[in-house]
Amino acid sequence: MVGRMTAKPPTRVMITPPMLVEYPAALAPLRDAGCEVVVNTGAYPMSADQLAACLKGATAAVVGLDDLAASVFAACPELRLVARNGVGLDNVDLDAANQHGVLITAPFGANSTSVAELAMGLLIALVRQVIPTHNRVQAGVWQRVPGMELAGKTLGIIGLGRIGKKVARRAQAFNMRVIANDIYPDLYFAREHTIPMLGFETVLAESDIISLHVPLTPLTYHMLNRTTLTQMKQGAYLLNTARGAVLDGLALAEALDSGHLAGAALDVHPVEGVVEAALLNRPNVLTTTHLGAYTHDALQYTTEVAVQSILQYLNGQRPSGLVNPEVWDRRYADR
Numbered sequence: 001m002v003g004r005m006t007a008k009p010p011t012r013v014m015i016t017p018p019m020l021v022e023y024p025a026a027l028a029p030l031r032d033a034g035c036e037v038v039v040n041t042g043a044y045p046m047s048a049d050q051l052a053a054c055l056k057g058a059t060a061a062v063v064g065l066d067d068l069a070a071s072v073f074a075a076c077p078e079l080r081l082v083a084r085n086g087v088g089l090d091n092v093d094l095d096a097a098n099q100h101g102v103l104i105t106a107p108f109g110a111n112s113t114s115v116a117e118l119a120m121g122l123l124i125a126l127v128r129q130v131i132p133t134h135n136r137v138q139a140g141v142w143q144r145v146p147g148m149e150l151a152g153k154t155l156g157i158i159g160l161g162r163i164g165k166k167v168a169r170r171a172q173a174f175n176m177r178v179i180a181n182d183i184y185p186d187l188y189f190a191r192e193h194t195i196p197m198l199g200f201e202t203v204l205a206e207s208d209i210i211s212l213h214v215p216l217t218p219l220t221y222h223m224l225n226r227t228t229l230t231q232m233k234q235g236a237y238l239l240n241t242a243r244g245a246v247l248d249g250l251a252l253a254e255a256l257d258s259g260h261l262a263g264a265a266l267d268v269h270p271v272e273g274v275v276e277a278a279l280l281n282r283p284n285v286l287t288t289t290h291l292g293a294y295t296h297d298a299l300q301y302t303t304e305v306a307v308q309s310i311l312q313y314l315n316g317q318r319p320s321g322l323v324n325p326e327v328w329d330r331r332y333a334d335r
Contacts, residue, residue: 010036012057013310017064017085018044019299026303033311045091045272048072055079060313062306065272065290070096081313083306086293087111087162089323090216090243098324101331103313105321107305109162111293116166118292119211119241120174122265123150125286126237127209132283148208151175156207158223159214159242160186160195167211168195179203183219204231209239216243226251235262241292244269253278256285267292 013035015027021039030037038058043050045065052075055061060081068082073096081103084092089106097104125131128147136143155171157164160180168178172193179196181203190197204210210232214220224238225248232238238261240247249270255261263284269275275287293302309319318328 010034011059011314012036012038014055014058014061015039016044016046016051016054016061016066018042020062020085020303023300023303026300026307029307029311033314035314052076060310062303062310065091068092068097070099073097073100073102081105081310081319083107083309083319083321085299085302085306088215088243090245092323094324098327101327103319103327104323105306105309105319106323107302108321110302110305111295111298112162112166114295114298115163115241115292116170118267118288119163119167119213119239120170122239122241122267122286122288123209123211123237126239126263126265126284129283131286153177153208154179154206156180156203156210157195158182158200158203158210158212160190160197161213163241164211164213165189165193167213168193179206201228201231204228205233207233207236209237211239212242212246214242214246216245220246222246222248222251224248224251226254229255230260232261234260237262238264240264241267244271249276250278256282 011034013030015037018040020027027037040054046054046067048067048069048071051066051068052072055072055076057078058076059078060083061079062083062085064085068091070093073079073093079102082097084104084106087106087108092104094104127150129145133145151174154177157168157178157180160168160182164180168180171178179198180190181198181200185197187197214223223246229251238252252264256264265286266279267288268290272290279285279287305321309321312319322328
């Protein structure tokens with residue numbers, strides 16, 4: 001008697017951001033390749049325990065702001081690749097990923113335009129007091145408050161990377177002077193666009209507006225604190241579209257209370273979904289819900305890039321946007 005052959009189950013790919021169900025064209029190549037594609041319809045972003053349960057049995061995943069802690073990799077031995085659909089990696093335990101042989105990819109540059117455009121929008125809304133003016137008008141109060149013109153002002157960019165560069169070019173279109181600080185400066189770009197690369201304290205002291213575009217690392221945690229905020233120019237404004245924890249919120253509140261700073265616009269917060277209490281109900285603090293990369297265009301593009309990296313891996317190719325190439329090199333050497 002000939003034994004019955006058992007069909008190999010399809011490769012399971014988990015999609016954790018629920019909003020990506022609205023981008024079927026971006027996910028279609030996975031289904032066309034015979035993958036079982038499951039889109040999360042529950043909590044988001046997920047805790048490590050929730051994520052571990054969600055990723056059980058998955059070979060690959062597209063993950064957003066969920067907590068990719070070491071416990072997730074330990075609980076999911078089948079997991080071989082995680083494709084971030086954003087560029088931040090502060091929610092990923094890379095050491096654990098390396099230890100468990102899980103490839104991590106990110107769509108570097110795919111959402112830079114959306115974040116840069118939001119930064120400029122927040123800047124204009126902040127210095128022209130658009131939100132408090134709107135609120136007064138809606139309440140029946142017709143009161144005009146003078147704002148600040150951007151032309152001729154100095155924008156200091158902390159972190160002249162993919163997003164910072166796009167902010168710089170847009171600010172120059174407003175006839176702003178742009179200066180910058182970066183731990184690994186792109187001197188060619190700086191020369192090409194006439195952007196002085198200066199020391200951190202110098203940028204703080206000379207800028208009318210500071211815009212943050214750095215990743216969250218041990219070096220950048222609370223890089224703007226009681227000491228560094230006082231080094232900013234009197235009456236300056238602060239923009240943060242990077243990560244919430246690069247800024248000490250209590251220190252910012254103190255700088256606003258003292259009048260040292262004129263205002264701040266914060267798209268990101270230390271705890272996702274929560275604005276620090278000290279910064280609530282302030283007419284000179286504009287808060288948004290981590291909208292930087294949240295446009296249809298960016299979501300479509302970042303999902304396409306994430307899907308491409310998964311398909312490359314499944315086809316035996318080195319995935320694009322690979323964050324931990326040592327895992328790929330180790331696996332390739334073991335073949």
